[in-house]
Amino acid sequence: xxxxxxxxxxxxxxxxxxxxxxxxxxxxxxxxxxxxxxxxxxxxxxxxxxxxxxxxxxxxxxxxxxxxxxxxxxxxxxxxxxxxxxxxxxxxxxxxxxxxxxxxxxxxxxxxxxxxxxxxxxxxxxxxxxxxxxxxxxxxxxxxxx
Amino acid sequence: xxxxxxxxxxxxxxxxxxxxxxxxxxxxxxxxxxxxxxxxxxxxxxxxxxxxxxxxxxxxxxxxxxxxxxxxxxxxxxxxxxxxxxxxxxxxxxxxxxxxxxxxxxxxxxxxxxxxxxxxxxxxxxxxxxxxxxxxxxxxxxxxxx
Amino acid sequence: xxxxxxxxxxxxxxxxxxxxxxxxxxxxxxxxxxxxxxxxxxxxxxxxxxxxxxxxxxxxxxxxxxxxxxxxxxxxxxxxxxxxxxxxxxxxxxxxxxxxxxxxxxxxxxxxxxxxxxxxxxxxxxxxxxxxxxxxxxxxxxxxxx
Amino acid sequence: xxxxxxxxxxxxxxxxxxxxxxxxxxxxxxxxxxxxxxxxxxxxxxxxxxxxxxxxxxxxxxxxxxxxxxxxxxxxxxxxxxxxxxxxxxxxxxxxxxxxxxxxxxxxxxxxxxxxxxxxxxxxxxxxxxxxxxxxxxxxxxxxxx
Amino acid sequence: xxxxxxxxxxxxxxxxxxxxxxxxxxxxxxxxxxxxxxxxxxxxxxxxxxxxxxxxxxxxxxxxxxxxxxxxxxxxxxxxxxxxxxxxxxxxxxxxxxxxxxxxxxxxxxxxxxxxxxxxxxxxxxxxxxxxxxxxxxxxxxxxxx
Amino acid sequence: xxxxxxxxxxxxxxxxxxxxxxxxxxxxxxxxxxxxxxxxxxxxxxxxxxxxxxxxxxxxxxxxxxxxxxxxxxxxxxxxxxxxxxxxxxxxxxxxxxxxxxxxxxxxxxxxxxxxxxxxxxxxxxxxxxxxxxxxxxxxxxxxxx
Numbered sequence: 079x080x081x082x083x084x085x086x087x088x089x090x091x092x093x094x095x096x097x098x099x100x101x102x103x104x105x106x107x108x109x110x111x112x113x114x115x116x117x118x119x120x121x122x123x124x125x126x127x128x129x130x131x132x133x134x135x136x137x138x139x140x141x142x143x144x145x146x147x148x149x150x151x152x153x154x155x156x157x158x159x160x161x162x163x164x165x166x167x168x169x170x171x172x173x174x175x176x177x178x179x180x181x182x183x184x185x186x187x188x189x190x191x192x193x194x195x196x197x198x199x200x201x202x203x204x205x206x207x208x209x210x211x212x213x214x215x216x217x218x219x220x221x222x223x224x
Numbered sequence: 225x226x227x228x229x230x231x232x233x234x235x236x237x238x239x240x241x242x243x244x245x246x247x248x249x250x251x252x253x254x255x256x257x258x259x260x261x262x263x264x265x266x267x268x269x270x271x272x273x274x275x276x277x278x279x280x281x282x283x284x285x286x287x288x289x290x291x292x293x294x295x296x297x298x299x300x301x302x303x304x305x306x307x308x309x310x311x312x313x314x315x316x317x318x319x320x321x322x323x324x325x326x327x328x329x330x331x332x333x334x335x336x337x338x339x340x341x342x343x344x345x346x347x348x349x350x351x352x353x354x355x356x357x358x359x360x361x362x363x364x365x366x367x368x369x370x
Numbered sequence: 371x372x373x374x375x376x377x378x379x380x381x382x383x384x385x386x387x388x389x390x391x392x393x394x395x396x397x398x399x400x401x402x403x404x405x406x407x408x409x410x411x412x413x414x415x416x417x418x419x420x421x422x423x424x425x426x427x428x429x430x431x432x433x434x435x436x437x438x439x440x441x442x443x444x445x446x447x448x449x450x451x452x453x454x455x456x457x458x459x460x461x462x463x464x465x466x467x468x469x470x471x472x473x474x475x476x477x478x479x480x481x482x483x484x485x486x487x488x489x490x491x492x493x494x495x496x497x498x499x500x501x502x503x504x505x506x507x508x509x510x511x512x513x514x515x516x
Numbered sequence: 517x518x519x520x521x522x523x524x525x526x527x528x529x530x531x532x533x534x535x536x537x538x539x540x541x542x543x544x545x546x547x548x549x550x551x552x553x554x555x556x557x558x559x560x561x562x563x564x565x566x567x568x569x570x571x572x573x574x575x576x577x578x579x580x581x582x583x584x585x586x587x588x589x590x591x592x593x594x595x596x597x598x599x600x601x602x603x604x605x606x607x608x609x610x611x612x613x614x615x616x617x618x619x620x621x622x623x624x625x626x627x628x629x630x631x632x633x634x635x636x637x638x639x640x641x642x643x644x645x646x647x648x649x650x651x652x653x654x655x656x657x658x659x660x661x662x
Numbered sequence: 663x664x665x666x667x668x669x670x671x672x673x674x675x676x677x678x679x680x681x682x683x684x685x686x687x688x689x690x691x692x693x694x695x696x697x698x699x700x701x702x703x704x705x706x707x708x709x710x711x712x713x714x715x716x717x718x719x720x721x722x723x724x725x726x727x728x729x730x731x732x733x734x735x736x737x738x739x740x741x742x743x744x745x746x747x748x749x750x751x752x753x754x755x756x757x758x759x760x761x762x763x764x765x766x767x768x769x770x771x772x773x774x775x776x777x778x779x780x781x782x783x784x785x786x787x788x789x790x791x792x793x794x795x796x797x798x799x800x801x802x803x804x805x806x807x808x
Numbered sequence: 809x810x811x812x813x814x815x816x817x818x819x820x821x822x823x824x825x826x827x828x829x830x831x832x833x834x835x836x837x838x839x840x841x842x843x844x845x846x847x848x849x850x851x852x853x854x855x856x857x858x859x860x861x862x863x864x865x866x867x868x869x870x871x872x873x874x875x876x877x878x879x880x881x882x883x884x885x886x887x888x889x890x891x892x893x894x895x896x897x898x899x900x901x902x903x904x905x906x907x908x909x910x911x912x913x914x915x916x917x918x919x920x921x922x923x924x925x926x927x928x929x930x931x932x933x934x935x936x937x938x939x940x941x942x943x944x945x946x947x948x949x950x951x952x953x954x
Contacts, residue, residue: 090428101243136674236866282528382720389539574820680851685827
């Protein structure tokens with residue numbers, strides 16, 4: 079998924095404003111999730127979204143997403159966002175984020191999602207990491223904030 | 225900050241789509257951050273953003289933000305989003321999220337932010353929690369993902 | 371209700387363009403009207419909308435609305451719009467406007483609206499003023515324009 | 517000026533929402549004002565904006581504007597908005613409004629506007645009516661609201 | 663149909679970006695087609711769309727459309743786009759384009775369109791030219807591209 | 809480049825409206841052109857844009873572009889648009905179009921574009937076809953329309 083940063087996406091500094099980048103990131107992750115699920119998927123949570131370097135008006139934006147792990151009705155999708163200067167082709171990392179999507183039917187009710195079959199050791203490491211992060215998330219949500 | 229959910233904000237299910245809610249959340253947190261900073265602030269990270277219950281077309285949206293803790297050049301802002309049905313006044317929690325904003329000058333360079341002076345025990349507990357979460361975030365960012 | 375002025379809201383002079391400010395004003399007044407009505411409300415008329423000082427890209431926008439008076443199926447809502455500079459916290463009045471909203475059901479048919487019970491002398495003065503303005507409006511609408 | 521009402525312009529009832537219609541009305545009036553002024557013009561005030569019948573998704577919108585009178589640095593522009601059903605060509609009046617625009621230079625400072633030379637008795641009646649309304653507006657602005 | 667070019671329509675060069683101009687052109691052509699058809703019409707093809715001179719932020723945009731010829735279920739609509747400088751009234755041609763629209767019913771199925779009755783020699787020449795272009799288009803579509 | 813069709817992109821039939829699809833197509837072609845050019849590129853012409861089957865709200869949109877041929881300051885870019893149903897993964901062709909982009913510098917002045925080196929027979933056939941189409945386009949532009 080690619081985009082161009084236009085003035086309509088910019089804040090007063092001439093950079094793509096945070097909410098716009100988040101909206102692109104959410105759409106890219108959602109398409110990835112829907113392709114894995116083979117149906118509708120909606121955003122349930124976002125963690126570790128980090129803005130590294132901003133995007134200026136005129137930059138190209140390249141977004142990539144992959145499924146890290148699939149659980150019963152949810153899946154963790156990792157999205158990366160890169161900026162690219164048309165004149166030089168130079169690329170830099172702007173954003174990384176971990177999305178949790180859940181599979182839903184047409185009425186919005188939860189639906190089981192297909193399993194993810196890891197093939198390589200790297201795949202398996204990613205599933206393990208995602209599984210641990212999921213446990214930590216559930217833990218954090220139980221502990222009420224002050 | 226309040227909004228109305230219009231069809232232009234909706235996904236194919238007639239609910240406000242995730243990216244739109246994130247954009248509102250970012251703007252609400254950003255205004256809160258800029259008021260504390262007394263200048264510009266941009267989004268550096270988002271964690272523990274959780275979607276609890278969706279917003280339908282026609283719902284009102286109420287957003288609230290508060291500064292949990294201020295560090296040297298960054299601050300943690302907690303944003304809550306509620307849905308409200310015009311006909312009944314019923315309210316429900318839709319989203320909570322923890323934003324990290326950084327103070328910047330007109331050229332985007334980091335700038336120290338004012339200290340937050342906690343007044344009550346609850347305030348102090350929030351600063352402590354935010355400080356611990358900040359350490360955990362920095363820890364997670366050091367550990368490279370598979 | 372608060373907003374940030376982004377380039378997407380600006381005219382060629384770098385100021386929020388009139389139609390955008392009017393759209394924010396209408397939304398703020400509409401939310402206020404729907405809360406009083408306890409149901410749907412749509413805009414019927416606007417009077418005495420005055421632009422005092424413009425909003426520039428980067429300014430924050432603060433909108434406030436209150437019900438001046440409720441009639442049988444309509445109510446007068448006064449909306450004020452202020453600009454705010456993030457760096458200094460300085461505020462200035464941008465716009466005031468008097469909206470007439472009518473209560474409607476899901477099909478758009480008129481519906482009676484709850485009475486407004488004035489509590490203070492100031493409240494009562496506002497009801498009186500709004501009642502007189504309503505009579506003048508109806509008078510103006512009867513006299514056909516050249 | 518013509519438009520089509522798309523879902524992106526609609527409220528939860530499937531009608532063009534008030535703020536969107538106001539934004540179209542403002543743009544139409546502004547173009548009319550800039551043509552008379554021969555330069556930039558910005559909205560200073562709106563009065564007697566009346567919504568008669570709503571616009572549904574799929575309707576065409578036809579907007580017309582004319583200068584009623586020109587004063588030293590301001591002019592009154594009357595805007596009419598009609599709905600039109602593509603299938604039948606039927607037209608109905610949706611909105612009328614009286615805008616006050618002021619001529620400005622590139623920095624936003626007030627600039628004198630060209631005189632309007634009425635040619636017919638009807639033209640002269642419009643100038644008279646607009647002149648009287650302007651006096652009433654200035655009168656209303658002097659009297660502080662409760 | 664008239665518009666003002668705002669920053670939200672601009673690319674990184676401060677000019678209305680191609681896709682925005684195309685969207686305006688499509689809407690103007692579509693309204694013209696629906697008026698001829700007396701019902702819904704959707705875009706089937708675009709040819710010979712040529713950008714002559716760009717539109718800058720602050721320019722006014724004037725669009726005009728006319729039906730060149732009507733066939734059984736389709737019609738060719740020619741759209742012209744002009745830029746206009748508010749300060750001087752100077753106009754220049756920006757875009758010309760030939761749209762093919764088809765008449766459709768509420769479910770999107772093709773519907774015959776009314777004949778166009780040419781009145782002048784110029785009208786007849788336009789019908790002839792459009793008929794020849796239509797034959798060439800169908801020819802080009804048969805020949806598969808490499 | 810991928811997208812999701814939301815209600816904000818739809819016409820009154822619940823399908824992505826022509827102008828929106830054209831805007832996506834233009835952006836996808838423009839990114840492809842800028843990558844080839846290694847700098848800015850703006851749309852000069854569009855031909856043979858054909859809508860085959862519409863996109864409904866909820867569909868995914870997949871866009872692909874490739875450079876067919878590069879001339880002195882212009883290049884022909886072919887863009888294809890496919891719809892994809894999330895539930896089944898089924899894909900269909902929606903749109904094909906031939907864009908002519910020109911390389912420009914920061915002030916919008918024409919700039920030579922790099923040559924395209926065809927490697928296979930298919931590549932060479934595409935260059936030949938595009939060269940012939942370019943000659944036909946220039947021919948058509950010389951012949952004034954009635």
